[in-house]
Amino acid sequence: MNSIFIQNFRNINDLKLKFSDFNVLVGENNIGKTNILMAIYKVLKMNESPYRVKFSEEDFYLDNNNNRAEKIIIELTFTELNENDEVAFVSDGIDIENGKLSIRLEADWDNENNDAKVEIFFLREDDVENQRGELFKLSNKKYIPFYYIDAYRDIWRETQHSQGELRQIFKDYNKNFLKPIEIQIKNSIKKLKDYIDNEPEEPSLTNVNRLLEKLKNNNTFSDSDLDILPEELEDVKENLFNINHKIVIQEKLNDLQEIISGLKGMNKIKESLEDNLSLFVPESNELDLEIGKLSESDLLDDTKIFIDNNPIFKQGSGFQNSFVIALKLSRLLSNIRYSEENITNLIIAIEEPEAHMHPHLQRSFISKIKAKQKEFLEDLGLNVQFIITTHSPFVLSQVDKSEICLIKKGGADQFYITHLDDQFIQDICEELSKNKIKHFDYLFRTFPEIFLSRGVIIVEGHSEYGAIPEMAKNMNDIDLDELGLAVIQSNGKGTLKSVYTIIKQFTNCVAIQDKDKDKDNDEQLVSDPNEPYYTTNEKDFEAEIVISVNNLSIVKRILMNIDDEDTSYVGLVNEYVPETRRMSVQEILDNWEQLNLQNLQDNIDKEKLIDTLQKHAKNALFWSLFCSEMTEDEIPECYKDTIINAKNMVI
Structure with missing residues (x-):
C-alpha cells in the first residue's frame, strides 16, 4: 500500500499519508492514528463483503461549527504490483495502469433513512472525467489481505471464546487436516x-x-x-x-x-x-x-494454555498483551498457510503494541517484529507491510528514523505530516552544513520523546536540563509534562543552533543559549529576531543563578553536595563564622538557621562562586534539587521568558 487519502472520516477532515514497508505512526492522543487504521480496515477487512460495510452518523466529520459532513471518502493506492497481482486483477476486468491500483470508498449520509449509502470501487486511471471503475468485491480482498490488531487485547476472549483467535486457529486446522x-x-x-x-x-x-x-x-x-x-x-x-x-x-x-x-x-x-x-x-x-x-475435533475445543506450569490467566498483563499479539499473528499465518490462494502480499496493522510491556520488552519488540518480517519473506515468499502506532519512546528508539511518520494538527483541523526520510534529511542539509546532520542521529537515539511531544525546550547542557522542569513547577505550577513539552540538551556549545534548526522542521520548539557561547559556522541560521531563540542576560547559566538567588542559599547547597576534594567553602564558612570551626559539615548544615551568617554573606566572592558551580555542580541532579526549592522571584528572567513562550506555543 503506497498511500491513503481520507476525507471527512471521524476526526479527519482531509489527510493524505504515504507508506513504506515498515511504518510507525506517531502523534498526540486523539489526533487520528487509530482512525487511519480504521479507515483501512473499513475498506480491506478480511472475509467481510464490501456490501456489509456500515457507517454511523458519528463517523462523519463534525467541524468546529457543529456542521456534519455528508460524504466520506477513503482511497487506498497500491504500487509495485507483482505479476501474480496483475494477473489476478486483470482477470477480473480491473484496469491497471503503470503497476498502480487504486480503491475508493464513498459513503453518503442519507438523513431520510438515517443510514449511509456505501460504495467501494476501483478507480480508473485512464479516464479522468469518469474514474468510477469496477466494484470492489469480496473475492478481490484475498489478493490484498489486511490484518488489524487493535489496542484492546482480551486474553480470555482470544483463548476461550468460540470466536477467539485460538479456536479459529484450530478451526483452520480442522478444515484442512480433519x-x-x-x-x-x-x-x-x-x-x-x-x-x-x-x-x-x-x-x-x-x-x-x-x-x-x-x-x-x-x-x-x-x-x-x-x-x-x-x-x-x-x-x-x-x-x-x-x-x-x-x-x-x-x-x-x-x-x-x-x-x-x-x-x-x-x-x-x-x-x-x-x-x-x-x-x-x-x-x-x-x-x-x-x-x-x-x-x-472435540479434543481441540477445550484448550488450556500454561506458561511454566501456570495458566496464562495468572501471567502479568504485559505478558498477556504480548501473547495476544503472538496469537493473532499465528492465526494470520494459519489462515495464509491453509489458503488455497497464492498469497504474496500482506498488510499488518498493530495499534500500541507497547501496552503493559516493560521497557526492555518494548525495545525488543521492534527488532523481533522486523526479524519476523524478514522470515515471512525468506521462508514463505510473503511481502509483509507493517503499520504500527505508538506512544512509546522505547519503541521509537529501536526503529529507523526513516520509518517514522509524525502526525500533527494545526488550525482548522489541518493535518501536517512529516516523514523522517531521505527527503527530510536533504531539506535539513539545505540549511545546515553536512557535518551537522550527525546531531539528528544523536537526538533520535537520545531523546526519542521529542517525536511524541507537542513542543520542545532546547538547552545547552546538563545544568539547564535538570533546572528547567523544576523552575516551571515554581511558576504558577506549570507542568511541562501536562503541556506535552519535552526538555532536551544539545550537549554543549556549538551545537544548539543545529539542534534547533533540525527540531523546528517537525515540531514547535524554543531554545536558550549562554551569552558567552562561541560563534560557529551556523551563526546565521537563526537570524530572525522574532524566532523563539533566546540568550541569557549574564554570561552563562551559573552566572544567572548567582545574580538571581541569595548567595547563602547557594553556599548551603554546595555544602550539601560537597566534594571531598573541594573544602574551600568549608574554610570560607569557618573563616567568617567562627563558631563553625569545630563543627563537621553536617553539623554546620543542621545549625544553619541559627548561625549568624551576615559576615559570610558580605564576603562571598560572586565570581568564585560562579567558578565553583561551573566546576563542581555541572550535573542535572544537583540543579534539579536546587531549583525545586527556588521561589518564582528567584528564577532568572531569561528562563522565565523561555518557559512562558514554550507554554504559549503549545496551548
Missing part, C-alpha cells in the same frame, strides 16, 4: 498423480507409485511409507500422517466410549428414562444413549 478421511485420501491421490506426471524422471517415482497404489486400493500404509516421499510432497506426507493417526485416535475414543457406557448404573439410567418416557409415548422405540461420544 476433513473426512475419504476426501483427504482423494486429495492426496490427486497430488501424487500430478507429481508423477510432472516429474517423470525422478528416481523416487517407484516409492510414490507404490504409495499411490495402496491409496487407490484402500490398503493400509505406515509412517515408513511416508518417510521416503520427496520433499516436494511434504504437504501430502503431513496429510497422510494425520490420517493414520486420526484413525488411531478415533479407535481409542470408541474404546473410551464403550468403557464409559459399560459403567455400573448406566443401564439403570437408561431403563428409568425408557420407563418414564413410556408414560407419555407408549409406543416409543428403544432409547439409545451415546455416552462419552467424542470426535477428534
